[in-house]
Amino acid sequence: MRIGNIIALTAGLFLAACVTENAVTGRSQFITIPPSQDAALGLEAMNEVKKTADVKTTGPAAQRVKRIGARIAAISDKPDMPWEFVVIEEDVLNAWALPGGKIAVYQKMVDSFTDDNELAAVMGHEIAHAILRHGAEQMSRAQAQNLAIVGVGAAVGATTKDGEMAQMAVTLGALAAQGFVQLPHSRAMELEADDIGTLYMARAGYDPRAAVRLWQKMKSMKDGASQPAFLSTHPSDDKRIARINAKMATYMAEFKNN
Template sequence: MRFRFIAPIAAVLTIACTETNTITGRDQFLMIPASQDAALGLEAMNEVKQSVKLVKGKPAERVARIGKRIAALSDRPDMQWEFVVIDEDVLNAWALPGGKVAVYKKMLDMMESDDQLAAVLGHEISHAVLRHGAESLSRAQAQNMAIAGLGLAVGTYTKSGETAQLAATLANVAAQGFVALPHSRSMELEADDIGTRYMARAGYDPRAAVTLWQKMQKMKEGSGGQPQWLSTHPTDQQRIDRLSAKMADYLAEYQRAKKS
């Protein structure tokens, strides 16, 4: 009998927490109100600062200069934007809710121009503006609630703890393979698109976004890697193709910025 209540509860929860993003037009599942983004991001950034070494001086100033220029022309210039460089040999960058952005030293070092760095920062700024962090956290919370409910229902129905655990495990695998990971890939492509628009709007050449992913692709050649269906990110070629297909729009934005 408990099975009957899981689907209706899940449906009500999904409807109640679904919002349409005014920038992309896509419906987002958000259990976290926007008013909490700044507090969540600030708390997480403070924890990061206590656990890692930050790069100071001109490299950090360069990232902050470019990042703030792009953020000021994004759809959320009012966020409490902060840009830091983490002194670690990691090829990565990330954004926290509320506008906290970090670039690792290795990623910064491989940027040959401000335009390429703008492509990285525009991408991360878009994640924050589009609330992808809050969306991912919301989906994880809902997934955990659903898996816990399934385990309880199966355990009650079968009177078997082992069967309940197996059901929860399989549900988790399915959720990761067919919900969480594909959705993460869609958010990455979304951030590529909006981020490239932002960098072009700020006067940075959007063609550098394609160059960036071509460089990333070349670095990975011959290194193997996990299958695409297990990756939280699109392939570099997917990103290159999608960006190239929209380049005329990005360049038009770039030309308008140069004339203004």
């Protein structure tokens, strides 16, 4: 059996064994990392962040982020996750989630959204990322893509005996993986986090209409230099707003029941 075929067979078996169904959304996910490792991975990554960034765990901004985050996490599908909510003292309009429930919001984000309902939309989105294991999913997909790309290079090299051709195959494979697999999937996960995050904030008693205001304001804050949606890991603000508005009746029903 040729080396390319061996690699393809091994990769196929590996991929099939790692497909699971997400308990929250019902969507099939490819994840190689067991859930038991999420907390350790997140803690290790957060500790590394704390070595290089100005991370705040006390003070008004940090207390506000903790209060809103804890309230949403408490009604989420994983309230017992080892949640940690911090503020990073940087003039950046951003927030992120690590595996295991480590959530960071940048100071500019906190300052820009003084309405707790709008900040709750940010927190709900990041909490959803953690619960849906999007970080572990992205890491797993990157591992699988690297394995497949190496397999392509090995197969081409074995067939042509041409090292330059094999390297070109690896390079083109990496570009194709980024353009047609990684980025679209990232956008899909962002929209999924918008949906579940807005549902969570509504259940926690925050007005889900603020999620629309959040993205309207985010759009107005941009300087017009953002790259086209098809080259971005995030969907366009207009698409996010439209999708949230389309499900607003469901979110409002949750909000009115709390």
